[in-house]
Amino acid sequence: LLIDKGNHRHFMAKEIHEQPEVISRTLAHYVRFDSNSIELPGGGLPFDKLSKLTITACGTAFYAALTAKYWFERYAKLPVDVDIASEFRYRESPLPKDGLAVFVSQSGETADTLASLRYCRDNGQLIASVVNVPESSIARESDAVLQTLAGPEIGVASTKAFTCQLSVLACMAIAAGRKRGVLSAADEAELVSALVQVPRLMADVLKREDEFDALAQTLAKAPLVLYLGRGSSYPLALEGALKLKEISYLHAEGFAAGELKHGPIALIDETVPVIALAPKDALFEKTVSNLQEVAARGGKLVVFSDAPEAQAAVKAQANFVLPMAHSLVNPILYAVPIQLLAYHTAVAMGTDVDQPRNLAKSVTVE
Numbered sequence: 001l002l003i004d005k006g007n008h009r010h011f012m013a014k015e016i017h018e019q020p021e022v023i024s025r026t027l028a029h030y031v032r033f034d035s036n037s038i039e040l041p042g043g044g045l046p047f048d049k050l051s052k053l054t055i056t057a058c059g060t061a062f063y064a065a066l067t068a069k070y071w072f073e074r075y076a077k078l079p080v081d082v083d084i085a086s087e088f089r090y091r092e093s094p095l096p097k098d099g100l101a102v103f104v105s106q107s108g109e110t111a112d113t114l115a116s117l118r119y120c121r122d123n124g125q126l127i128a129s130v131v132n133v134p135e136s137s138i139a140r141e142s143d144a145v146l147q148t149l150a151g152p153e154i155g156v157a158s159t160k161a162f163t164c165q166l167s168v169l170a171c172m173a174i175a176a177g178r179k180r181g182v183l184s185a186a187d188e189a190e191l192v193s194a195l196v197q198v199p200r201l202m203a204d205v206l207k208r209e210d211e212f213d214a215l216a217q218t219l220a221k222a223p224l225v226l227y228l229g230r231g232s233s234y235p236l237a238l239e240g241a242l243k244l245k246e247i248s249y250l251h252a253e254g255f256a257a258g259e260l261k262h263g264p265i266a267l268i269d270e271t272v273p274v275i276a277l278a279p280k281d282a283l284f285e286k287t288v289s290n291l292q293e294v295a296a297r298g299g300k301l302v303v304f305s306d307a308p309e310a311q312a313a314v315k316a317q318a319n320f321v322l323p324m325a326h327s328l329v330n331p332i333l334y335a336v337p338i339q340l341l342a343y344h345t346a347v348a349m350g351t352d353v354d355q356p357r358n359l360a361k362s363v364t365v366e
């Protein structure tokens, strides 16, 4: 298998640009296009018999899991316990009889995630994994494997594996909603048709790389960068900050917009860029009012939204109008600008983008 960077300067850039294609390939594995419905391999999972779902992962995969919590609770009325594996494995969490535990991992080799899987198996759980490497340890020790078809990911900072994980988890949440009688066939068709439009919408966002590059030049000079989001945009705020930290070594933090007033707002002054992920969903007005508080304290607001009125409403310094999409898919779509921002900031700062200091692609020891 020949792996090269193609026309790109770094693997990370290549992998960001591959996303429309690998998401299409991943969705094709789970979607029945004739009926806009989901078909999970092996006849599906027993979502209808669950009182709680447990999802465990590390790093970027954890943020995919945290996003999925919003989807499972909303579309399948299924309570989700989600945690990072290094905490979960020692928490001695009591697990329900005949429960289902899901593990999300690009490599399928992360030591803490594997240890959490074994804890769940020893405590009588059915084990399902969302993995990118089908011959990995986590895949081999799972009862059901839901593959992401992202292809080899070489850049240490995860990009395409993340959006493929989100795509598979969205399919699982829809399947769970059907099986639990929460979604009708028509609801399912609406959500699936939103999902299958993601690659096309994402390709449109990727064409605007120069705009994100220009913004990155200002981030590279900042002392600190904050990311804000609410609802299913909150995990993406955390992922945006992680991405920037990992490859540019800038200090970045993500917060739930509604939590600002409980501390983080003290960090804001006119030198701090605040990246707001504010799609026009049910929480848009709430987010806008949080952003007005940021603007009132002089923060340099940058808004990503599909609502053109967002910029005026919050007196943002910059505004990126993203394509309008179903709220289900916004976290997948909004992942692209935050990846490109991190990438171009790191390039501007001259760091080793594909092999950042102190980090490993796969953490196989505790």
Ligand code: G6P
Pocket: 058, 059, 060, 061, 104, 105, 106, 107, 108, 109, 110, 113, 156, 157, 158, 359, 360, 361, 362, 363
């Ligand atoms: C490492 C990588 C991260 C990744 C995490 C989990 O820390 O640098 O990019 O998100 O491990 O890896 P996994 O292979 O389990 O998804």
